[in-house]
Structure formats: C-alpha cells, structure tokens
Amino acid sequence: MTAPAPFIDLIELCPTLRLDIRYHGSDNFIGLPVDGYEAPRAWLTGPAARALVQVQRRLELFDLSLKIFDAYRPQRAVDHFIRWCDSPCDPQLKTLYYPELEKSQLFEEGYLNRHSTHSRGSTVDLTIVSCDGATELDMGTRFDFFGPESWLDCDSIPPQARANRLLLQRLMVEAGFIPFHHEWWHFTLRDEPYPHTCFDIPIR
Incomplete structure (x- = not known):
C-alpha cells in the first residue's frame, strides 16, 4: 500500500533501510501497541525521506545501515501517550524506560509533548546497525530511555557509545536534520x- 500524500x-x-517500528507492537515504554500504528511501516514527507536516504547511502559504504524506530506519528498516538500517563504505573516498564521519573514528569521534562514533531511528518527516531540488521551500534542507552543518559552531552556513557552517537549526529546534521538534545535517536x-x-x- 502506497503511503498517502x-x-x-x-x-x-x-x-x-531496516525497520523496527516499536509502537506497532508492545516492545515500547507503554507496553502496548499504540493507536494509529496499524502496520509496521515508516512514513516521512518527501524532503525528509530523500534526506534520510543520503545518510543511508553513506553508511552503506561501510557495511552499515540505519534502523528506524519511528517516523511519522499520528496525533491519535500522541493522545494515547497522554491517556497512558493517567493509568497505573507498570514497575517493570518504569525500570526499563524512566527509572528516575514519574509518568507526569515525562511531559514536564520534555520527553513527551501534547503535539509531537513526529506528527508533522519530518521527524525520525533511528540508530545505526550492521548492514544485515543483526547488530546495533552501542549508543549507551536503549531507544526511548528517558533520562540524562540519553542526552547528547552525556559523558557518563562508554567512549565507543559517545563516538557512535557523534557519528549518527554528524551524518544526520550534514543531511539537513536537527538533533534533539534529550534523545540521541x-x-x-x-x-x-x-x-x-x-x-x-x-x-x-
């Protein structure tokens, strides 16, 4: 099915490109499939998609690839996150994704927003993997880990993880993207x- 305009x-x-669309399944910080993700697909606006391909082509020269966790995000998914914040906390998910925060603080600290840049269609969450997709480069934290360890200027992660983050950031910035300080992905x-x-x- 072709993506709609x-x-x-x-x-x-x-x-x-490799896909791992986390919000289509339950391997994510709310532990459930998210509203609006009816298929594990990744959509972006034309300019963003073409810019992303530039990064992919550069990585392929080194037998590496991008892996996409999320791209365009329907507003109804954001609304699902808002409702989730009012539900009881799952201790296991809290330990994995936001160990030092309460749900309400995810909005206060800027990790979640009532109107996400993803819903504008030109924001992407991603990492770098081997060309066969089997191995992710170490970025210091898991995707969607909400804490200072995920910040771009974090210096408490291993040197190789910092180098990997810098590689991803440099390639994306050179292709015309702006990074988000709180989330390396x-x-x-x-x-x-x-x-x-x-x-x-x-x-x-």
Whole structure:
C-alpha cells in the first residue's frame, strides 16, 4: 500500500533501510501497541525521506545501515501517550524506560509533548546497525530511555557509545536534520515542509 500524500513509504523509497517500528507492537515504554500504528511501516514527507536516504547511502559504504524506530506519528498516538500517563504505573516498564521519573514528569521534562514533531511528518527516531540488521551500534542507552543518559552531552556513557552517537549526529546534521538534545535517536528536518501541521492519518 502506497503511503498517502504528503508522505512517502521509506521502504518503497529505499528497501535497504531496516525497520523496527516499536509502537506497532508492545516492545515500547507503554507496553502496548499504540493507536494509529496499524502496520509496521515508516512514513516521512518527501524532503525528509530523500534526506534520510543520503545518510543511508553513506553508511552503506561501510557495511552499515540505519534502523528506524519511528517516523511519522499520528496525533491519535500522541493522545494515547497522554491517556497512558493517567493509568497505573507498570514497575517493570518504569525500570526499563524512566527509572528516575514519574509518568507526569515525562511531559514536564520534555520527553513527551501534547503535539509531537513526529506528527508533522519530518521527524525520525533511528540508530545505526550492521548492514544485515543483526547488530546495533552501542549508543549507551536503549531507544526511548528517558533520562540524562540519553542526552547528547552525556559523558557518563562508554567512549565507543559517545563516538557512535557523534557519528549518527554528524551524518544526520550534514543531511539537513536537527538533533534533539534529550534523545540521541531523534532528528527533525531543518526545512520541514509542514512546520505547523499535526497530521492524524493512521499508518496502514
């Protein structure tokens, strides 16, 4: 199924990209499939998708690949996160994803927002893996770990993890993306085409 305008399906554009769409399943910080993720697909606006392919091509020269955790995010998914914050806490998920914070603080600290940049269609969460997708480069924390260890300027993670983060950041910035200080995996296209629009088209 082709992505609806104004989006492009990343795998249709670049089949060598790796996908691990966490919000389609339960391997994520809320422990459930998230509203709006009806298929494990990754969509971005055309300019963001084409910029991302530039990064992929550079990594392929070194037998590496991008792996996408999340791209366009429907507003209904953001609304699901808001409702989740009012539900009882799962201690196991808290330990894995936000050990030093309470749910309400995830909004206060800027890890979650009521209107996500993802819903504008030009933000992507990703990491670097081996070309076969079997091995992730060490980035110091898991995806969606909410704490200072995930910040770009964290110096308490191993040197190799810091180097890997810098590699990802440099490649993405050179392709036109802006990193998010609190999340090493999160990048938004600098010249995004819909900076004031939150889309709510379900991913199918």
